[in-house]
Structure formats: C-alpha cells, structure tokens
Amino acid sequence: MDWNYWSYLLPDLWQATQDTLLMVGVSTIFTVLLGLPLGVLLVVTDRDGLLHLPWLHQILGFIVNIGRSLPFIILLVAITPFTRLIVGTTIGTTAAIVPLTVAAIPFFGRVAETSLREVDGGVVEAAKAMGCNGWQIVLKVLIPEALPSLILGVTITIISLVGYSAIAGAVGAGGLGDLAIRYGYQRFETGVMVVTVVLLIVFVQIIQWIGNRLAERMARHA
C-alpha cells in the first residue's frame, strides 16, 4: 500500500464525494417538489379521480412514459440546450443537476402515483362527506395517508439518482462515478475503482436504512 499515493488522492476522493452528495441532494429536492405534484395529478385526473379529466391523464401518462423510456445518457445529451437555459452551462456538477432532475421526475411521479393510489377510497369518500374540497383532500388526506409509502418512494428515487449521477460523471459532472471512470477505468487504477464503488455501496445502504426507519416510524400507527 502506497500511503503517499493515497494521501495525494484523498482530496480528490473528498471532492468527488461532496459533488455526488450535492448532485443527488439538490436533484432529489427538485424531483420531489415537481414529481409529487405530478403523481398527485396522475391520480386525480384519472377516470375515478377527484378531478376526473381522463384526457389530461392520458397526456401526462404519455409524457411520463417518454421520459422513462429514454436512456439517461441519451437524455443527458439531448437536453443540453435546456440545461444551458436553466443554469447557463452544460458541464460540471451544477449542470448535471438539471438532467438528473428531469430524468427523476417522471420516475418519482409514477412511484408517488402508486403510493397515492394505495390510500383507501373509503377515507377519501369520508373526507368528501365532511365537505372537504379537492385541495384539502390532497393535502390533508391523500399525502398524509400515503406518507410512509411516499418516503420509501423517495428512497428508491435517491438511490436511482446515485446511479444516474455516476453516469453524469461522463459529461464532466464530477462525483464518485466520474472518479471511478477516470482513475479506475481509464488509468487502470483498480484501487481507486474499488474505493469509489465501496463508497457508493455505503451511500446506498445508509440511504435505504434511513428511508426504512422513517417509513417504519410513520407507519407504526397504520
């Protein structure tokens, strides 16, 4: 083991870890902010939903399916004009957040839709009978009742984002995936590859553990 070599690498590793956390963190926030309303819309516009707008449901579903069928690497390149429009650049960690979010929104939208559909229809009916309006039903009934399931959905989404972020490294986004490719793959430094992969595994384990705990705590009463 060459300690000099590793001490020279350590700042790079630390930087890459921060980049990954930043990319995944920020894109998770935007994904939930935009994907949850998408999930709600998918539920309420459906045939037996609160708003009952089947045509809108069809259109949204179609768009979501397109978003989900594009391979991330293609999406990453395809939306560069949009990325430039939003953040002013197409390379680097900040630029990667845009495609990451765009890719994760339809994914989380579907996951949230599934969670919200699991809410007992009788409870929604009781809320209607009590004189709730649509907003109250969404905010006071659907989302709180689906919360444990939504949290697990967010967990799955974060883990997918960790995976996507490694691919985003390919366009100079930085992060652990990028490090693994540059050092481990392109320079045949297997040690670096192993370290980054181990770090990614640890990330995913921690995220899943936290998600499970939170969901469990929420669902304890259910």
Place this chain on the structure above:
Amino acid sequence: MITINDVSKVYGRGEKAIVALDAVNLAVPQGEIFGVLGESGAGKSTLIRCVNLLERPTSGSIIVNDQEITSLNGPALRKARQRIGMIFQHFNLLSSRTIAENVAFPLEVMGYNRSQRQERVKELLALVGLENRAQAYPAQLSGGQKQRVGIARALAGKPDVLLSDEATSALDPQTTRSILELLQDLNQRMGLTILLITHEMGVVKQICHQVAILEAGKVVEQGRVSELAALPESRLARSLFPRLQSYEAQPGARIVTITFAGDTADEPVLSNVIRQFDVNVNILSGNIEKFGEQRIGQLQAEFVGGQFEAALNYLRQLGLRVEVDE
C-alpha cells in the same frame, strides 16, 4: 328533516343501463330514526349516498333541513355536507392521525381554531366514551371503538342529520348492540335525526321508529315499525315472525295465525278459546317482539273441532288479526 322525492339513479346508458334506484320517495321526520332495510344490491347504499350527493341522482330531488341538496354545487354543496354527518361500515378513519386528530378533522375543514377544536374534541370523545384514548391511533382500537370515533367525528360539526351506512355490519353482535344503544341515546338525548341503511332486521327491530324496505331499487313497504309488525301480511312481519312453511295440517284441522299487538299480548286468549268454544289447540310456533314500549306477538296454531267460526269471531272481536290458511 330529509325528504327524498321521486329519486332515481341509473348507471350507464341504453341497453346496458342498470337502474339502482327507481322513483324512491321517503320522508324522515325530525328526531326520528329511519331505517332502510334491504338485501345487498337492493340500492340502499346508492340511496344513502345520494342524500349527501356522494352520488348524484339521475332524477328527483332531495331536501335536507329545508335545503334542496340536489340543486347545490361546489362550495355551497360542501357547506351543506358539513351539516350532514356520516358513519361508514369500515369506519374510514385516517390512519395517520390520532383519535383526537381524527375527530378534529371536520372541525379543521370548517375553520374552527385550535382551542375551539380542542374543546369540542374533548366533549365529543366524552360523548362516545373514549376520553382516555385521545392519543391512540385507529390501528390500536377495536372495531367498536373505531365506530365510536366515527360517530364522534360525524357529530363534530353539530349536524342536522346523521347518515349511517351499514355502521354495524362489520361488528360482532355484542358490539353492534352497544353501538346501536349509543345511536339511540344520541337520538333521545339530542333529538338527532338518523337515516340508516342496513341488511340486518335486528337493527331495525332494536332502534328504528320507521322503516322502508327496498327491493331492486324500489321501496316496497314503508311505515312505522310497530304498525308494520302488527300487520301480519306485511313483509316486515313476515320476516320478523317466520312461519312454518312445509307443515301439513292434520285431517280436520285448520292452521290459524294470530297477531297480537299492545295489551292483548298479555291476555290468556287461547285458554278462553279452548274453554268457551271447545276447540283443541295445537301450537305450532310463537314469538313476541318488543318495539319500544309496545309488544307485538305472533302465534301459529292448529285448531281442531269445536265451534271454529265462533272462536275466530271471538278472537277478531278482541282486536286480534286472525288469518286462516286455506
């Protein structure tokens, strides 16, 4: 308090149309418990859901407390719904909220502030006997306790009427009785008007003042429970007092069905028949039911020999309803 005028509900169109309700007329007076009795699929669930417009009738009108519900929409409808409490077969409590928060839910919707809510929730939980479970979650309660929470929630906004959608159908007999006692108590103490639907005769027998029997979307019988029970040919009496169907009378005997109502239920009429008219009586079946203070009974017997017609006249003169099988 609730008037249902000529309400029909048709699902689908054309040849595939299903008529769930067919020109239903009902009137629920203030302060009464009104039961709608029917088999599953008779349309009773559709009917009760029409009253707060969870289902919109295809035609006809519904008036609750002088307000024509069926003409309302949007905010006015939601306001009107807040004046109509509803309880459900499967309770439909919010699993993510405590008991106190569940009861507070309609109050939040109605815009009560926090301290008003807390005060009202306390009153309501005391009313249904669950003061000490305020911080529990629905999953920690028994079925009967959940329905008590449902009742407290339904009454939170001091509604004009309570709709009960098979509220005891998921409960065991003993719990059913205690929930029915609670509803009866609320009716008597607060004058709460209750419209309930059920498939259980026992519910009607125990607490309803009036009943309507629904079959295939039509009201086939309607009236005061005690009056219908005293009418031997009514559907209610027939299911309250089951008769021997396959029994063959002995040679020379006639099968007589006697319905007692009120005071005559106490008189020894049969021994009078035997002594005065020399008729031999062979009892086949008999039953007495109590409706509030009134007792109604039905007796099925074989009469053999003696002065048969005179005996029947004697019974009829006493005000009893007497039927003779052919």
